[in-house]
Amino acid sequence: MDLKGKVAVVTGASMGIGKSISIALAQKGASVMLAARNIEKLKQAKEEIASSGGSSIIIPADLTDESQIIALFKKVRDEFGRLDILINNAGVTVTGKFVDFNLKDFDSIINVNLKAVYLCCREALKIMLPLKSGAIINISSNIVYKGYPYQAVYCASKSGVLGLTRSIANEYHSEGILVTAIHPGAVDTGMATQARPDIESSLLLLPKDVADTVLYILGLSERAWVDEIVIRRRAAKPF
Numbered sequence: 001m002d003l004k005g006k007v008a009v010v011t012g013a014s015m016g017i018g019k020s021i022s023i024a025l026a027q028k029g030a031s032v033m034l035a036a037r038n039i040e041k042l043k044q045a046k047e048e049i050a051s052s053g054g055s056s057i058i059i060p061a062d063l064t065d066e067s068q069i070i071a072l073f074k075k076v077r078d079e080f081g082r083l084d085i086l087i088n089n090a091g092v093t094v095t096g097k098f099v100d101f102n103l104k105d106f107d108s109i110i111n112v113n114l115k116a117v118y119l120c121c122r123e124a125l126k127i128m129l130p131l132k133s134g135a136i137i138n139i140s141s142n143i144v145y146k147g148y149p150y151q152a153v154y155c156a157s158k159s160g161v162l163g164l165t166r167s168i169a170n171e172y173h174s175e176g177i178l179v180t181a182i183h184p185g186a187v188d189t190g191m192a193t194q195a196r197p198d199i200e201s202s203l204l205l206l207p208k209d210v211a212d213t214v215l216y217i218l219g220l221s222e223r224a225w226v227d228e229i230v231i232r233r234r235a236a237k238p239f
Contacts, residue, residue: 001135001218004029007080009072011063011120012090014041016189017139019048020207021087021214026054028215030085033076035061063090063116073123083127087214088117088161089139093154093195106153113157114164121168125177132176137214138165142183142230151195158183162228169227180217181228184210185236203235 008025012018014036026032026049034042034056042058049056059075061068076083092112094105117138128134141158143151162181169179186192188204209231217226232238 001084001220002029003085003218006030006084007033007076007082008085008087009033009035009059009076009083009120009124010087010089011035011061011116014038014045016191017184017187017207017210018087018089019045020211021089022056023049023052023054024208024211024215025085025087026056027052030055031080032056033059033072035059035063035072036090037062063120064111066119069116069119069123073120073127077127082131083124084134085218086120086124086134086136087139088120088136090116091139091191093151093191095150095154095195097150098152101153109153109157110160113154114160117161118164121164125168125172128177129172129175134176135178135218136165136168136180137217138162138179138181139210140165140181140183140228142185142232144183145230154195165228178225180226182210182213182217183228183230184213185230185232199233203233205231205233 008030010018010022013022013034022032022034034045036042039060046056046058059072061072138161140161143155144159144162147155165179165181184205186196186199186204188201188206213231
């Protein structure tokens with residue numbers, strides 16, 4: 001996929017993985033819609049994209065609010081009349097013993113990590129389907145295959161993302177829509193530091209590693225696609 005002139009939405013674009021993906025897409029010529037709650041950090045991301053010659057638009061949005069997600073994609077439709085790429089990256093986590101885990105934290109994780117992905121996919125497809133083209137990349141986690149302790153609800157949310165990804169991919173394959181999931185191991189972000197304080201930061205994946213994987217997938221020929229891909233830390237055990 002040639003990214004020049006393409007329109008992309010990246011959620012959680014203000015920092016970490018989302019910011020890195022946004023910069024990478026913009027550097028390849030895409031117009032990137034930066035979606036997140038923190039306006040100041042979104043402005044910083046936009047400045048970094050501009051300094052590298054890229055184009056982006058800030059769309060502040062609380063992804064736990066359906067009306068704001070609908071407004072986000074309405075703005076994309078009104079501004080460009082098309083959407084070529086959706087990167088569902090926004091995510092949160094809370095760790096703790098399962099028997100002590102409270103419903104408030106459960107709802108917080110599910111609302112951002114799974115419900116928002118469902119809503120963003122739904123609204124994106126409404127724009128993509130008439131064009132019979134589009135790529136959706138959902139950032140999941142290798143936890144769906146590892147099931148680490150103290151992260152049961154996070155694991156459940158990301159497992160839900162994988163199930164959603166697989167179903168949407170099959171449902172809309174004949175309509176020209178490409179859907180995939182990326183499952184990174186621990187990445188050097190604030191969230192990973194919180195969830196895995198046992199891992200030295202020098203051993204964590206970089207946000208750029210995930211961004212490079214996105215570019216790899218989008219750069220495949222028209223004869224190829226990736227249904228899902230796992231990226232592990234090199235220091236972690238294979239498989």
